[in-house]
Amino acid sequence: MNTPLAKLPDISVVIPAYNEGEGVDRALATISGILQTVPGNWEIIVIDDGSRDDTYERVCLYAQTEPNVKGVSFSRNFGKEAALLAGLKYSRGKAVIVIDADLQHPPELIPEMLAKWHNGAKIVHAVKRSRKTDSAGKRLAALAVNKIISWLGGINIHNSSDYKLLDREIVDILVNQLPERERFFRGLSSWIGFREEYIEFDVSNRIENESKWSFWSLVELAITALTSFTSAPLRIVTFLGLMTLVLGFAVASEALWSWHQGQAVSGFATIIITLLLIGSFIMISLGIIGEYIAKIYEEIKSRPPYLIKSTVGIAGPESRG
Numbered sequence: 618m619n620t621p622l623a624k625l626p627d628i629s630v631v632i633p634a635y636n637e638g639e640g641v642d643r644a645l646a647t648i649s650g651i652l653q654t655v656p657g658n659w660e661i662i663v664i665d666d667g668s669r670d671d672t673y674e675r676v677c678l679y680a681q682t683e684p685n686v687k688g689v690s691f692s693r694n695f696g697k698e699a700a701l702l703a704g705l706k707y708s709r710g711k712a713v714i715v716i717d718a719d720l721q722h723p724p725e726l727i728p729e730m731l732a733k734w735h736n737g738a739k740i741v742h743a744v745k746r747s748r749k750t751d752s753a754g755k756r757l758a759a760l761a762v763n764k765i766i767s768w769l770g771g772i773n774i775h776n777s778s779d780y781k782l783l784d785r786e787i788v789d790i791l792v793n794q795l796p797e798r799e800r801f802f803r804g805l806s807s808w809i810g811f812r813e814e815y816i817e818f819d820v821s822n823r824i825e826n827e828s829k830w831s832f833w834s835l836v837e838l839a840i841t842a843l844t845s846f847t848s849a850p851l852r853i854v855t856f857l858g859l860m861t862l863v864l865g866f867a868v869a870s871e872a873l874w875s876w877h878q879g880q881a882v883s884g885f886a887t888i889i890i891t892l893l894l895i896g897s898f899i900m901i902s903l904g905i906i907g908e909y910i911a912k913i914y915e916e917i918k919s920r921p922p923y924l925i926k927s928t929v930g931i932a933g934p935e936s937r938g
């Protein structure tokens with residue numbers, strides 16, 4: 618992508634941004650200010666995830682005076698996971714830091730992350746010490762989802778965030794060796810292994826506008842996370858089947874016994890309850906199987922995870938994901 622003469626940056630910072638026009642300038646100023654205090658040269662790549670506001674225009678303006686700032690603009694909103702993937706693909710630094718555009722991930726941690734990386738860590742995860750900024754409901758939901766995914770998927774993502782430092786080796790693995798399309802960055806970067814280190818941080822309040830995640834996009838993320846890490850839910854289907862079998866035996870023996878005693882086979886209620894139970898078990902099972910079929914369908918279509926409309930500060934056209 619680059620001429621061999623071009624100097625590769627030591628540090629790349631990847632920022633996914635969706636409708637962050639109000640805050641992107643401040644984010645760029647703060648992060649570049651911090652990068653100037655650490656040794657080595659750097660680049661910042663903002664991935665504009667199809668924003669409908671002036672996020673990308675602001676990045677372009679910023680890039681005119683600061684050549685280390687680069688921008689990639691998607692043709693539409695493809696979601697944060699796609700933006701992260703694009704950012705990793707375009708990054709060239711020996712260490713790559715992924716951070717949110719809303720400054721909820723404190724950039725002051727960057728020097729500390731780099732120090733850990735210099736000491737040999739391949740991945741530095743920033744984990745949330747508190748979730749004070751989230752509502753009680755969101756906290757509870759996050760706890761439940763993280764616990765279930767960690768438990769079923771065999772990875773530890775408890776309190777984890779997308780704020781991470783990755784060594785070049787890890788970025789190359791994520792980009793080149795994991796061909797899956799629907800990704801869950803947080804899980805994948807912990808699944809990889811290698812030497813990991815953790816830093817705790819407090820999530821600060823969002824300064825501008827609202828969180829970009831709707832309730833349904835979070836549900837979708839949770840389903841992607843689950844289906845891409847484990848097939849354990851499919852076993853729930855087997856389990857439900859076994860339960861119905863046991864139930865069937867119980868009801869059958871009761872009916873036989875009543876018949877043997879010369880009594881009328883007991884009632885309507887039993888039939889209705891059994892029917893409803895079995896019906897819901899079948900529906901749940903179909904739903905679970907359906908999720909996995911959907912996942913196979915998405916992967917097999919092999920559509921690119923994102924399409925790029927334009928770039929700034931990046932040499933060479935590369936419009937496919």
Ligand code: UDP
Binds near residue numbers: 827
């Ligand atoms: N984001 C994105 N695409 C989306 C949604 C969000 O690139 O479809 C970016 C957003 O601009 C921000 C980061 O992902 O930089 C985290 O989003 P947000 O702050 O809304 O989420 P939360 O902090 O609640 O996790």
Ligand code: MG
Binds near residue numbers: 721823
């Ligand atoms: Mg945020």
